[in-house]
Amino acid sequence: MIQGTGSDVGKSLVVAGLARAFVNRGLRVAPFKPQNMSNNAAVTEDGGEIGRAQALQARAARLAPSVDMNPVLLKPQGANGSQVILRGAIAGQAKARDYQDWKPRLKPAVMESFARLKAQSDLVIVEGAGSAAEINLRANDIANMGFAREANAPVVLVGDIDRGGVIAQLVGCKAVLDAEDAAMIEGFIVNKFRGDASLFDEGMHFIAQRTGWRALGLVPYFDAASRLPAEDAFGLRAQRNARKQGVVVAVPLLPHIANFDDLDPLKAEPGVDLRLVQPGELLPADAALVILPGSKATMADLAALRREGWDIDLRAHVRRGGRVFGICGGYQMLGRAIRDPQGMEGDVGRAEGLGLLDVDTTLTDKKTLTRVTGRALPFDAPFHGYEMHVGETSGPDCARPLFRFEGGRADGAFSHDGRIMGAYVHGLFADDAMRAAFLNFIGAEASALRFETSIDETLDALATHCETHIDIDALLEIAR
Known part of the structure; x- marks a missing residue:
């Protein structure tokens, strides 16, 4: 299970890259996200909807997207809370506080979907939601450590160095997590690095020493990520238009x-x-x-x-x-x-x-x-x-x-x-x-762009990027 120190640390792309890398090694791989929150959704072949990121991960795994890959999807509606999508269909609406009471009822469906994917696959790569250290939401959790414990899924924690403070992010997660939750974490990845990687050798060593987790990769920023569908609108709000002729x-x-x-x-x-x-x-x-x-x-x-x-x-x-x-x-x-x-x-x-x-x-x-x-x-x-x-x-x-x-x-x-x-x-x-x-x-004049082909080429490049900078042999050793 790939969890993160926060939102937008790159969990979705790491899962997509690993999915394509392991598929290229001949494994049957399935992506899975127990609970997602996004208004960027995709229609599945079985007539439901899931998060767009899971549809992209399915594509990376060379599978048709299925509602089992994202059994719970929350679609925010502002002051009205979120629409709850369960296995691809509308189950109702819930405010943030009310949703905490939904989670025990949703858990069986989440575990059933996970079991189906396990039965069909050599490897299931699970993506967490938000931060692993949201201890205020830990009760009845189905998105992060609650799911990991129930599924006995070893966790790799991803931190984002691009936003600064990654040492504190990772060490801080270990500090605030319940001891049994922290014990589920086997290793960590530092994502979105820019510059001379040797300058962060000491940082990687310090994190490993303070947490007891294996250092599994220092991953450079993947510039081609902008060619792939984004999971949510967070990045759009921060974008500034780069003017071009046209x-x-x-x-x-x-x-x-x-x-x-x-x-x-x-x-x-x-x-x-x-x-x-x-x-x-x-x-x-x-x-x-x-x-x-x-x-x-x-x-x-x-x-x-x-x-x-x-x-x-x-x-x-x-x-x-x-x-x-x-x-x-x-x-x-x-x-x-x-x-x-x-x-x-x-x-x-x-x-x-x-x-x-x-x-x-x-x-x-x-x-x-x-x-x-x-x-x-x-x-x-x-x-x-x-x-x-x-x-x-x-x-x-x-x-x-x-x-x-x-x-x-x-x-x-x-x-x-x-x-x-x-x-x-x-x-x-x-x-x-x-x-x-x-x-x-x-x-306007159209180019010779083959858009769908460019997505697959980018996923192949992302897989190579993950193979180069993440110890994916160690991930296979860790997987249960």
């Missing part, structure tokens, strides 16, 4: 942004200047396209968009002849109104939409989770992607759909002037043919 595509960073890896293929295109607009900033006046991304709390994000004044910027953008594309929750915002008669996002209510599309949306308790293929009608291009949404959208502009799925079902809407569009389909831009046609539509 058509400007602007994306307002809403508080509950979801499935934002939709944007990764555009970011990778040399002819696209993708700008993530932070709160307090204006939508750029030179944007050819504004994308309203997916949202886990559409009505709350719509209110946030108005608080930032982005609705005013958006109307000015449209008056200048700019285009707008809403994806899933962003599509719902573009319509006349959003109704939530069952309180799917908290309180029962209704919100006025932006009125840029002649459609209306009603949120329902039925969640659509499916992979789709078909044809993008305005661009005459094939596409593949997935749907993940609650809500039904209808109205006059739906008579001009964006997509026709195999089987005949339509999705999305176009405004009468062809400049405002929205649809429920995620993952569109990962399809090279679809992305090229779309970029041509907005006046």
Whole structure:
């Protein structure tokens, strides 16, 4: 089990790299995360949803993603707490304090999923959540040491030297953990190192001496990590746009942004200047396209968009002849109104939409989770992607759909002037043919980028990186 001294120390990437490395050695490997918290999710072949990081780890292990790989997924909804996804399906909503009472009820499902993966695999690599030392959440824990103890899974602890204080992170974890929990930890990895590794020899020795844990690797910063889907929006908030030549595509960073890896293929295109607009900033006046991304709390994000004044910027953008594309929750915002008669996002209510599309949306308790293929009608291009949404959208502009799925079902809407569009389909831009046609539509030049191939090449490079800098033979010795 790979646990961390905190969030964003690189646990997910370490698991992905190790999964590909061990698969390359001929082992049957499965990733597993008992409990995840993320609004970046993926649709599985068995019709559920799991964290995007576990889908990437499954890909690294050359497996189809399964709901067993992430049996509990928490999807934050701001003041309303989190939506609880159990084995891929909505189980309810819980506030942070209330969720502590959920954990004993969720534990059997977690252990059953783990048992199934064990039975199918030579090696299961488990990822913890947040920090191993969150002793305030230790009671009934299913994410870190509680799971490790129940599963008898030896733990390797990862610390992040890039943020500073890694010696204190690791030694501090040993200091605050219960003795029986600390005894589960067999070794440690220091991640994201930059510079001359010999300068940290003394640091590695000191950590090993003070903790009694094996030093299993000092891992240099993996620069290509930005090419892989991120687990949560934490990194997006800290990003600063590096300007480049190309058509400007602007994306307002809403508080509950979801499935934002939709944007990764555009970011990778040399002819696209993708700008993530932070709160307090204006939508750029030179944007050819504004994308309203997916949202886990559409009505709350719509209110946030108005608080930032982005609705005013958006109307000015449209008056200048700019285009707008809403994806899933962003599509719902573009319509006349959003109704939530069952309180799917908290309180029962209704919100006025932006009125840029002649459609209306009603949120329902039925969640659509499916992979789709078909044809993008305005661009005459094939596409593949997935749907993940609650809500039904209808109205006059739906008579001009964006997509026709195999089987005949339509999705999305176009405004009468062809400049405002929205649809429920995620993952569109990962399809090279679809992305090229779309970029041509907005006046950008598509490159020869083969996006899906680049993901696999990056996973291979990550595996080599882990083989080089982590003692993975020692990990196999440690594994029970």
